[in-house]
Amino acid sequence: MSDLRIAVLGVGVMGADHVARIQNTISGARVAVVNDYLTDKAEALAATIPGCRAIADPLDAIADPDVDAVVLATPGPTHEKQLLACLEHTKPVMCEKPLTTDVETSLEVVRREAELSTRLIQVGFMRRFDHEYAALKALLDNDELGTPLVLHCAHRNPAVPPHFDSAMIVKDSLVHEVDVARFLFGEEITSIQIIKPAANPAAPQGLADPQIAIMRTATGKHVDVELFVTTGVAYEVRTEVVAEKGSAMIGLDVGLIRKGATGSWGGQITPGFRERFGQAYDTEFQRWVNAVHRGRSAGRSTGDFTDGPTAWDGYAAAAVCAAGVESLDSGNPVEVTMVDRRTIPRA
Numbered sequence: 611m612s613d614l615r616i617a618v619l620g621v622g623v624m625g626a627d628h629v630a631r632i633q634n635t636i637s638g639a640r641v642a643v644v645n646d647y648l649t650d651k652a653e654a655l656a657a658t659i660p661g662c663r664a665i666a667d668p669l670d671a672i673a674d675p676d677v678d679a680v681v682l683a684t685p686g687p688t689h690e691k692q693l694l695a696c697l698e699h700t701k702p703v704m705c706e707k708p709l710t711t712d713v714e715t716s717l718e719v720v721r722r723e724a725e726l727s728t729r730l731i732q733v734g735f736m737r738r739f740d741h742e743y744a745a746l747k748a749l750l751d752n753d754e755l756g757t758p759l760v761l762h763c764a765h766r767n768p769a770v771p772p773h774f775d776s777a778m779i780v781k782d783s784l785v786h787e788v789d790v791a792r793f794l795f796g797e798e799i800t801s802i803q804i805i806k807p808a809a810n811p812a813a814p815q816g817l818a819d820p821q822i823a824i825m826r827t828a829t830g831k832h833v834d835v836e837l838f839v840t841t842g843v844a845y846e847v848r849t850e851v852v853a854e855k856g857s858a859m860i861g862l863d864v865g866l867i868r869k870g871a872t873g874s875w876g877g878q879i880t881p882g883f884r885e886r887f888g889q890a891y892d893t894e895f896q897r898w899v900n901a902v903h904r905g906r907s908a909g910r911s912t913g914d915f916t917d918g919p920t921a922w923d924g925y926a927a928a929a930v931c932a933a934g935v936e937s938l939d940s941g942n943p944v945e946v947t948m949v950d951r952r953t954i955p956r957a
């Protein structure tokens with residue numbers, strides 16, 4: 611089977627990482643086209659990859675006959691237009707989160723994909739592919755913990771860029787725990803409240819950091835998340851499920867523990883999300899490439915070109931985060947408004 615020819619749109623932090631991943635780690639695919647708003651950047655990158663071209667217009671890159679599949683690593687506000695172009699040209703697409711930046715456009719994307727009766731969109735919620743999250747999910751699915759009751763999460767970053775505001779803590783950081791909660795518990799989130807404790811004195815003026823998110827699922831399960839993005843320390847993502855027959859926790863950074871001659875004892879803390887979730891991104895991309903190959907073999911009209919979070923998962927996350935931003939302003943719990951999934955066939 612010939613390699614999948616992939617166009618990567620947006621070659622910033624994530625896009626450049628994904629280009630290197632596809633070229634060096636993933637089998638069955640190669641980067642055939644790169645595109646970036648900064649055309650010089652795309653051209654310079656293309657020149658380093660055999661058989662790769664830079665195409666200046668993202669929509670031309672999607673439509674190009676020598677492109678089999680697309681990776682969107684452009685900023686969220688550009689996703690809607692680029693996703694609709696992928697659907698128009700029936701091109702499978704791995705879209706970095708978010709699906710789109712608001713609930714209405716996310717729902718429109720879900721509806722347009724459903725009209726094609728083909729699942730073309732996968733959303734980059736990579737934690738589902740992390741070995742630790744997969745082990746936690748397997749414990750729950752195998753009923754080894756009994757009924758899950760509570761999910762405690764912590765999501766800490768050492769620092770964020772200057773443009774990062776309080777709502778982005780909900781939409782860009784919490785969004786991952788929203789997907790994790792839906793993934794682990796297998797049900798929708800129905801309400802959310804964001805609590806703002808006293809702000810970190812070291813945080814930029816006006817940034818509500820830390821924040822505590824409290825969510826409730828359809829069957830009444832409790833989820834709480836500490837979000838703290840200016841710790842000045844390291845990247846920490848911890849998740850604990852408390853269940854009927856015990857509890858289980860991941861994200862403790864307990865890799866190598868070293869005892870030093872100076873009397874020191876300890877391990878390494880993870881500097882950032884690319885180090886913490888490198889394996890997850892690799893697995894996510896390999897499984898996506900395999901799914902696209904399978905979909906192409908099955909035929910374009912009825913195929914499923916995904917193996918992971920779908921457009922619906924992107925829409926559900928957008929709905930929860932929109933309610934979260936509303937709660938950030940009011941301080942009150944906010945009900946999550948979503949359409950009934952059964953009204954959209956194949957969603």
Ligand SMILES: NC(=O)c1ccc[n+]([C@@H]2O[C@H](COP(=O)([O-])OP(=O)(O)OC[C@H]3O[C@@H](n4cnc5c(N)ncnc54)[C@H](O)[C@@H]3O)[C@@H](O)[C@H]2O)c1
Binds near residue numbers: 623625648688883
């Ligand atoms: N899954 C994760 O863990 C994770 C982590 C970080 C970022 N992300 C997501 O990945 C996406 C990219 O984030 P990033 O951190 O790489 O951002 P970035 O700013 O580093 O890169 C974005 C790139 O897109 C280019 N660009 C902007 N508008 C464009 C357009 N219309 N067409 C083509 N290129 C355009 C920019 O020039 C830039 O090079 C975002 O959706 C973000 O939310 C996901």
